[in-house]
Amino acid sequence: MAWFKRETQGIITTTEEKKEAPDGIWNKCPQCKKPLHYSEQVENQYVCHYCGFHLRIGSKEYFSILFDNNEFTELYPNMVSGDPLNFVDTKKYTDRLTETQFKTGLKDAIRAAVGKIDGQDIVIACMDFNFIGGSMGSVVGEKIARSIDYSIEHKVPFLMISKSGGARMMEAAFSLMQMAKTSAKLALLSEAKVPYISLLTDPTTGGVTASYAMLGDINIAEPGALIGFAGPRVIKETIKKDLPKGFQTAEFVQEHGFLDFIVDRREMKAELAAFLKMMKN
Numbered sequence: 001m002a003w004f005k006r007e008t009q010g011i012i013t014t015t016e017e018k019k020e021a022p023d024g025i026w027n028k029c030p031q032c033k034k035p036l037h038y039s040e041q042v043e044n045q046y047v048c049h050y051c052g053f054h055l056r057i058g059s060k061e062y063f064s065i066l067f068d069n070n071e072f073t074e075l076y077p078n079m080v081s082g083d084p085l086n087f088v089d090t091k092k093y094t095d096r097l098t099e100t101q102f103k104t105g106l107k108d109a110i111r112a113a114v115g116k117i118d119g120q121d122i123v124i125a126c127m128d129f130n131f132i133g134g135s136m137g138s139v140v141g142e143k144i145a146r147s148i149d150y151s152i153e154h155k156v157p158f159l160m161i162s163k164s165g166g167a168r169m170m171e172a173a174f175s176l177m178q179m180a181k182t183s184a185k186l187a188l189l190s191e192a193k194v195p196y197i198s199l200l201t202d203p204t205t206g207g208v209t210a211s212y213a214m215l216g217d218i219n220i221a222e223p224g225a226l227i228g229f230a231g232p233r234v235i236k237e238t239i240k241k242d243l244p245k246g247f248q249t250a251e252f253v254q255e256h257g258f259l260d261f262i263v264d265r266r267e268m269k270a271e272l273a274a275f276l277k278m279m280k281n
């Protein structure tokens with residue numbers, strides 16, 4: 001009965017031939033290294049249920065967590081970057097853009113949408129780290145500026161979810177101009193007395209920290225998020241001193257007065273709804 005008796009002994013499957021669980025089904029928590037199943041991650045809003053580590057997610061996930069019934073209307077969805085400097089590094093900037101758009105299904109490192117949180121209108125602009133490190137170029141700046149215009153026009157509060165490595169090198173000075181542009185727009189938003197909540201997630205650095213991310217009426221962050229301007233090595237070399245423990249974590253930044261609250265992602269929607277209600281009254 002060959003079909004249930006093992007005839008050939010010592011069958012060895014090489015590593016390459018072994019079938020693995022499809023990508024994205026299982027993930028290892030970067031902090032506690034325990035395996036996390038995809039459905040568990042979704043259920044727990046992409047927070048490790050063993051150690052509370054907040055996994056890095058993008059606009060699609062944030063929208064699904066925050067907007068009521070995942071219903072929203074995307075604003076300015078078709079904005080794409082030009083190549084004002086004909087920039088080439090290891091590859092042409094235009095090629096890099098096309099490739100990244102194809103790989104991520106995103107047009108640039110930010111998406112904006114209008115919808116409701118607990119029945120209250122809100123505009124959310126959310127950055128995507130998958131798209132060239134969440135770098136801030138002209139599309140990111142322009143989309144934020146137009147979203148703020150939309151907020152002013154319709155008197156709808158604005159929530160910015162930052163996640164960025166800083167300015168986009170390939171657009172050089174055009175990237176830096178976005179800092180001034182978005183800051184000026186936020187001043188208009190403030191004049192119009194429309195609330196602005198800034199949510200800083202892991203990581204928020206460089207020109208983003210130095211402009212819109214820190215200008216909220218309320219600045220909140222997710223636990224453990226890296227928040228800073230320059231990298232620790234550069235700072236260490238400049239001040240010629242060792243940096244304190246936990247430097248540039250959300251907790252450290254809050255202790256030093258730059259953040260109002262640190263909010264667990266699983267409580268984020270309820271907290272935001274409470275803030276919106278409070279600011280309306």
Ligand SMILES: [Zn+2]
Binds near residue numbers: 033053
């Ligand atoms: Zn964990």
